[in-house]
Amino acid sequence: MTRKQQDAAAANLLPNSLERACQCARIAAENKGRDVLVLDMRKITPITDFLVIATGASRRQMHAIAEDTDAEMRKLGDLRRGIEGYEASRWIVQDYGDVIIHIFDPAAREFYSLEELWADAPRVAWERA
Numbered sequence: 001m002t003r004k005q006q007d008a009a010a011a012n013l014l015p016n017s018l019e020r021a022c023q024c025a026r027i028a029a030e031n032k033g034r035d036v037l038v039l040d041m042r043k044i045t046p047i048t049d050f051l052v053i054a055t056g057a058s059r060r061q062m063h064a065i066a067e068d069t070d071a072e073m074r075k076l077g078d079l080r081r082g083i084e085g086y087e088a089s090r091w092i093v094q095d096y097g098d099v100i101i102h103i104f105d106p107a108a109r110e111f112y113s114l115e116e117l118w119a120d121a122p123r124v125a126w127e128r129a
Contacts, residue, residue, distance in 0.1 A: 015076055017098040018124070021050035023076075024069045024101050025126040028054035031065045033103070037115055038124035049098040051118065055109045059089040062103045066092045069101055 015023075021038050028036045033054035042049050052069075056062035063086070070080055073096055082095040091112065092103040102114060 017049040020073065020076060020078060020096070021052050021099045022124065022126040023072060024052045024099060025054070027068045027072055028052065028065045028101075028103070029127075031068055032057070032061060033065050035109070036126070038126045039115065039118055039121040040124050041118065041121055044118065044121050048100045050100070050124070051114065051121070052099065052101045053104070053109075053114055054102070055104050055106055057106070059105075062089050062092055062105065065103050066094060066101075070094060073099075 018040075025036050025038050033056055035053075035055050037051075037053045039051040039053070040049070041047070041051055054065060056065055066083070066086065070083075073080065078096050078099075080094055081097055083093065085092045090105050091108045092101075094101040094103075104112070
């Protein structure tokens with residue numbers, strides 16, 4: 001079986017991308033992340049299905065959110081394709097292919113303002129999903 005076939009087979013066993021994105025948002029909120037958003041990117045870009053955005057008040061909190069979301073995604077059978085910013089901890093990005101998680105400190109969240117950049121992306125009511 002090729003790597004592409006293995007990835008496709010594994011994807012069929014995973015909860016769908018919406019469920020995984022909502023679970024990541026819940027984990028961020030449980031770790032006291034603020035202003036947690038899930039943006040539905042499916043009709044806007046082919047790059048990803050959902051962006052999860054959260055703000056952490058400290059480096060420790062941002063790391064807890066990143067580590068707990070990664071642990072949950074692994075339990076669900078999803079593997080992180082990449083992580084950036086973990087050491088500097090101003091903006092941590094975790095890439096799971098169809099779900100991308102952004103964890104900002106307050107200044108970086110305001111500066112990059114991804115929710116304004118992607119203003120035409122529908123917001124998902126993750127608390128009810």
